[in-house]
Amino acid sequence: MTENTNTPKTVPQYTAKDFASGRDVRWCPGCGDYSVLAQIQRTFPQILAEYGQVKENIVFISGIGCSSRLPYYMDTYGFHTIHGRATAIASGVKVANPELSVWVATGDGDCLSIGGNHFIHLLRRNIDVNILLFNNRIYGLTKGQASPTSEHGKVTKSSPFGSIEYPVNPVSLALGMEGSFIARSMDKDPKHLQQMILRCYQHYGTTLLEILQNCVIFNDGAYNLYTNKETRDEHVIYIENEKPLVFGKNKEKGIKLDGWKPVLIDLNDGKHSISDCLVHDETSKDLAFILSSFIDNPLLPLPLGVFLARRRNRYEVEMENQIEMAKEKYGAGKIEELLKGSSSWEIK
Amino acid sequence: MEDNTKVNSGVKKNNAKFKPILKTVQDVTIRFAGDSGDGMQLTGSQFTDTIAATGHDIGILPDFPADIRAPAGSLYGVSGYTIRFSNHDIHTSGDSVDVLVAMNPAALKVNLKDLKKNGIIIANLDTFDRKNLDLAQYEKNPLEDGSLEGYNVYEIPITRSTLESLKDMNLPQKTAQKCKNFFALGLLYWLYNKSYDFTLTWLREKFKNQPELIEANSRVLKAGYYHGEITEIFTTRFEVEPAKLKKGTYRNLNGNEAIALGLTTAAARAGLQLFVGSYPITPASEIMQTLAKYKHFGVKMFQAEDEIAGICTAIGASFAGCLAGTTTSGPGMALKNEAIGLAVMAELPLVVVNVQRGGPSTGLPTKTEQADLFQAMFGRNGESPVPVLAVSSPTDCFYLAIEAARIAIKYMTPVILLSDGFIAQGSEPFRVPKISELPEIKVIFQTRRDGFFPYSRSENLARPWVKPGTKGLEHRIGGLEKQNVSGNVSYEPENHHYMVKLREKKIKKIETDIPELKVEGVKDSELLVLGWGSTGGAVADAVENHILKGKKVAYAILKYLNPMPKNTERILKSYPKILVPEVNLGQLAKLIRCEFLIDVIQFNKVKGLPFKPSEIEAKIEEILKV
Numbered sequence: 005m006t007e008n009t010n011t012p013k014t015v016p017q018y019t020a021k022d023f024a025s026g027r028d029v030r031w032c033p034g035c036g037d038y039s040v041l042a043q044i045q046r047t048f049p050q051i052l053a054e055y056g057q058v059k060e061n062i063v064f065i066s067g068i069g070c071s072s073r074l075p076y077y078m079d080t081y082g083f084h085t086i087h088g089r090a091t092a093i094a095s096g097v098k099v100a101n102p103e104l105s106v107w108v109a110t111g112d113g114d115c116l117s118i119g120g121n122h123f124i125h126l127l128r129r130n131i132d133v134n135i136l137l138f139n140n141r142i143y144g145l146t147k148g149q150a151s152p153t154s155e156h157g158k159v160t161k162s163s164p165f166g167s168i169e170y171p172v173n174p175v176s177l178a179l180g181m182e183g184s185f186i187a188r189s190m191d192k193d194p195k196h197l198q199q200m201i202l203r204c205y206q207h208y209g210t211t212l213l214e215i216l217q218n219c220v221i222f223n224d225g226a227y228n229l230y231t232n233k234e235t236r237d238e239h240v241i242y243i244e245n246e247k248p249l250v251f252g253k254n255k256e257k258g259i260k261l262d263g264w265k266p267v268l269i270d271l272n273d274g275k276h277s278i279s280d281c282l283v284h285d286e287t288s289k290d291l292a293f294i295l296s297s298f299i300d301n302p303l304l305p306l307p308l309g310v311f312l313a314r315r316r317n318r319y320e321v322e323m324e325n326q327i328e329m330a331k332e333k334y335g336a337g338k339i340e341e342l343l344k345g346s347s348s349w350e351i352k
Numbered sequence: 353m354e355d356n357t358k359v360n361s362g363v364k365k366n367n368a369k370f371k372p373i374l375k376t377v378q379d380v381t382i383r384f385a386g387d388s389g390d391g392m393q394l395t396g397s398q399f400t401d402t403i404a405a406t407g408h409d410i411g412i413l414p415d416f417p418a419d420i421r422a423p424a425g426s427l428y429g430v431s432g433y434t435i436r437f438s439n440h441d442i443h444t445s446g447d448s449v450d451v452l453v454a455m456n457p458a459a460l461k462v463n464l465k466d467l468k469k470n471g472i473i474i475a476n477l478d479t480f481d482r483k484n485l486d487l488a489q490y491e492k493n494p495l496e497d498g499s500l501e502g503y504n505v506y507e508i509p510i511t512r513s514t515l516e517s518l519k520d521m522n523l524p525q526k527t528a529q530k531c532k533n534f535f536a537l538g539l540l541y542w543l544y545n546k547s548y549d550f551t552l553t554w555l556r557e558k559f560k561n562q563p564e565l566i567e568a569n570s571r572v573l574k575a576g577y578y579h580g581e582i583t584e585i586f587t588t589r590f591e592v593e594p595a596k597l598k599k600g601t602y603r604n605l606n607g608n609e610a611i612a613l614g615l616t617t618a619a620a621r622a623g624l625q626l627f628v629g630s631y632p633i634t635p636a637s638e639i640m641q642t643l644a645k646y647k648h649f650g651v652k653m654f655q656a657e658d659e660i661a662g663i664c665t666a667i668g669a670s671f672a673g674c675l676a677g678t679t680t681s682g683p684g685m686a687l688k689n690e691a692i693g694l695a696v697m698a699e700l701p702l703v704v705v706n707v708q709r710g711g712p713s714t715g716l717p718t719k720t721e722q723a724d725l726f727q728a729m730f731g732r733n734g735e736s737p738v739p740v741l742a743v744s745s746p747t748d749c750f751y752l753a754i755e756a757a758r759i760a761i762k763y764m765t766p767v768i769l770l771s772d773g774f775i776a777q778g779s780e781p782f783r784v785p786k787i788s789e790l791p792e793i794k795v796i797f798q799t800r801r802d803g804f805f806p807y808s809r810s811e812n813l814a815r816p817w818v819k820p821g822t823k824g825l826e827h828r829i830g831g832l833e834k835q836n837v838s839g840n841v842s843y844e845p846e847n848h849h850y851m852v853k854l855r856e857k858k859i860k861k862i863e864t865d866i867p868e869l870k871v872e873g874v875k876d877s878e879l880l881v882l883g884w885g886s887t888g889g890a891v892a893d894a895v896e897n898h899i900l901k902g903k904k905v906a907y908a909i910l911k912y913l914n915p916m917p918k919n920t921e922r923i924l925k926s927y928p929k930i931l932v933p934e935v936n937l938g939q940l941a942k943l944i945r946c947e948f949l950i951d952v953i954q955f956n957k958v959k960g961l962p963f964k965p966s967e968i969e970a971k972i973e974e975i976l977k978v
Contacts, residue, residue, distance in 0.1 A: 025828070027751065060824070061820070078825050081821075081828075082828035083671055083829055084829070084830025084831065085829065085831060086690055086691065086693075089664040092657075092660065093668035094673070095654075095661075095673075096664065096666060096668025097669065097672045097820070100625070101669075104820055110660075121665070122657065125657035125661065223955055259720055303469055327647050331648045334648040339616070339787060341615065343785065345603045345784075348603040349601075351602055
């Protein structure tokens with residue numbers, strides 16, 4: 005089982021509006037963040053209704069950056085913290101109180117550069133925290149420097165001769181850290197983004213949702229290939245569990261495996277059929293690695309969807325279990341006995 | 353210990369009726385020293401437990417090498433354990449050593465400088481061979497070349513005697529040799545007229561599944577004891593009368609354990625779960641290790657990926673409604689400062705423990721220092737006031753950890769608790785308090801919706817603490833400047849100025865809620881010696897020694913460094929001279945000058961070592977002469 009199976013209960017009915025804090029939203033007009041905020045606010049009423057969750061149990065933690073403003077706009081508990089540390093602070097919140105539904109709003113700089121260490125260790129521990137990674141491949145709040153996901157050669161204010169670094173692939177990184185749930189979506193596909201947010205909630209353990217998000221000021225059009233009507237069908241593949249990997253306007257293209265190598269096939273060439281196509285398996289880490297590498301090959305489409313969803317023990321649950329076991333074994337701790345220690349003496 | 357009995361080394365008396373004199377002394381310091389594999393820490397702690405259980409006041413300082421397993425016999429592999437016990441109240445592990453047990457030449461060489469003139473050396477004769485002498489860089493055997501003249505040297509074949517007493521047990525040679533520390537222990541029990549029963553009981557418990565080890569160690573322990581009794585090489589035995597300690601139950605406690613106990617107790621008093629996020633660092637790691645064992649108290653010890661995550665997970669837990677803390681030492685503290693600033697801005701309770709060590713940078717990880725006072729006071733960006741408390745003893749560690757938690761919760765603020773390597777590892781008898789003697793910690797979580805604002809203020813100037821999960825109180829906090837009362841983000845110039853002043857006022861207000869600075873010694877005198885942190889014990893011992901000599905000196909130990917007790921200025925102004933000894937270059941001295949415009953006499957030593965009472969005593973004498 006990788007899914008949340010809480011039985012629906014009668015709970016207050018919420019609407020998207022109930023999740024709006026009423027503060028003025030201060031992202032640049034046209035910023036992709038507006039869409040992400042809207043999809044969160046639209047999905048949460050559904051989550052709450054279906055899973056008997058209550059609004060006061062939702063907590064949004066963020067670091068620093070444009071995306072990290074998000075908690076201010078959500079009418080939930082929220083904590084806008086310091087640069088790079090959202091994943092660490094969120095870990096503390098969730099371990100302290102596992103009843104809470106904890107979400108992190110973070111960006112490519114916040115999460116993968118200054119916060120890289122906390123990010124990888126959160127994945128490793130599999131604490132049930134949902135990371136929404138707004139990836140616009142640029143530093144926005146500091147006005148246009150190269151980010152850890154900026155492509156090699158990218159000209160930015162801090163790389164006027166072109167970036168000489170190679171970008172982080174967040175999906176591969178998360179796989180390498182034994183992440184238990186890894187998915188990708190984008191700001192310009194609201195329906196898919198909503199589905200992915202829902203899947204994050206359903207999963208037990210850390211979830212990473214990479215959201216391709218357009219920075220309209222400093223990196224406009226970074227994802228045009230995947231979002232423009234004319235090109236998107238040929239360059240995006242939606243991966244779904246147990247379904248063959250097909251894409252294209254008329255589903256005429258597919259992906260098959262040649263050894264370990266994914267190759268593009270034409271389903272109308274008379275030589276290939278849908279039965280040649282690779283079938284997605286969300287539980288396979290090996291397959292997830294192959295899918296995560298599509299981005300390196302310009303001939304292959306960009307996968308959107310759930311790369312991996314598998315069950316692993318959660319840190320906060322194991323900690324609670326150890327506490328219970330210790331209480332069973334030693335009895336609930338008594339301060340009087342603790343203070344006295346194992347060896348004491350009387351002075352009369 | 354004053355002992356003028358002269359004994360020729362190793363000369364056996366042949367008088368069958370010989371009986372050693374039992375001499376009463378007031379104050380004794382013994383050091384067990386040997387190779388790090390010789391079990392000196394265990395020997396010392398067994399001796400301590402026996403001594404403490406017979407009602408003495410004690411002070412202890414273990415000293416082990418920085419290397420995990422230094423080569424056997426080498427100078428840098430020497431491990432020592434110093435215990436001082438007396439018939440009166442003492443504050444330190446002493447100044448110089450009366451008895452040195454040297455299990456090998458290296459131990460003798462490293463520790464001889466601390467031995468009193470006329471002091472006793474008990475040397476394991478069997479290790480003074482060419483190989484070990486070379487390892488200890490002795491050209492000539494010190495037992496033979498006359499260099500130990502002026503000391504009472506007892507050469508005892510400890511290794512051979514140990515093997516001899518075990519020869520019919522057919523133990524592996526290595527196992528048998530390992531028992532030799534119990535020979536030394538038994539001998540010292542005899543010398544100080546103490547029973548070995550306590551250790552026998554301990555052995556039976558410790559090795560309950562290895563009966564052969566109970567038998568072997570017990571035999572060797574008794575062999576050591578009766579070596580003293582039968583061989584008659586010692587002409588004198590010593591006895592220290594019990595101290596007049598307050599009635600009650602006592603245990604030994606070192607500073608690090610005491611902080612773990614204090615935090616756990618504070619959480620219980622507050623009715624909160626304890627969450628501690630920490631990263632291993634010398635000399636603070638023992639706190640997190642101790643807390644990790646307290647699972648049945650519901651303690652959540654989170655070993656973080658780094659120092660920053662240590663404090664950040666704690667801040668998250670505090671936001672979620674736990675009593676939260678993080679424990680570290682100087683370099684780790686430097687990494688946490690940004691996050692402490694967040695806790696200042698977000699006004700969340702948090703206890704930050706810094707067990708100071710030699711700095712800067714990696715510095716002297718296993719040595720002590722008091723040079724992080726400025727870091728605690730001023731280590732953050734912006735105007736970022738934080739209460740700072742400093743412990744002067746292991747007992748202080750317990751009570752001030754509770755006090756730090758009380759202040760943090762009552763005033764919704766991070767609190768820095770300064771300890772240091774000396775106190776962390778030193779132990780003393782700790783009088784176990786009754787729960788009813790401990791301060792109550794009142795926690796009020798906001799649950800009412802009407803009139804709720806995240807940055808409204810109580811009479812303590814604290815903002816409300818709200819647990820996420822509380823219906824209807826959803827709100828946002830963060831590191832950006834907050835509008836007074838509403839808590840919304842605000843860039844207003846007037847508001848920022850107001851909030852900066854408000855945060856300062858909130859911390860300053862704590863001075864009305866802490867004990868006044870207490871002057872000890874002869875209050876009506878020319879000189880006040882002001883100690884803080886681990887200097888406190890040496891200051892107390894030094895001043896008390898002067899008073900015994902009929903001199904007039906006063907002293908006070910400052911435990912609240914920020915804010916200082918509200919009578920601090922009045923007290924300081926009432927003494928013409930103030931001496932401030934510190935294991936730094938004068939950080940408290942500078943604070944006092946700039947806070948009160950009062951000059952003080954600095955006395956600074958930054959050698960990775962605590963002050964000896966005698967050093968402060970000499971400095972006092974120098975000042976009084978002028």
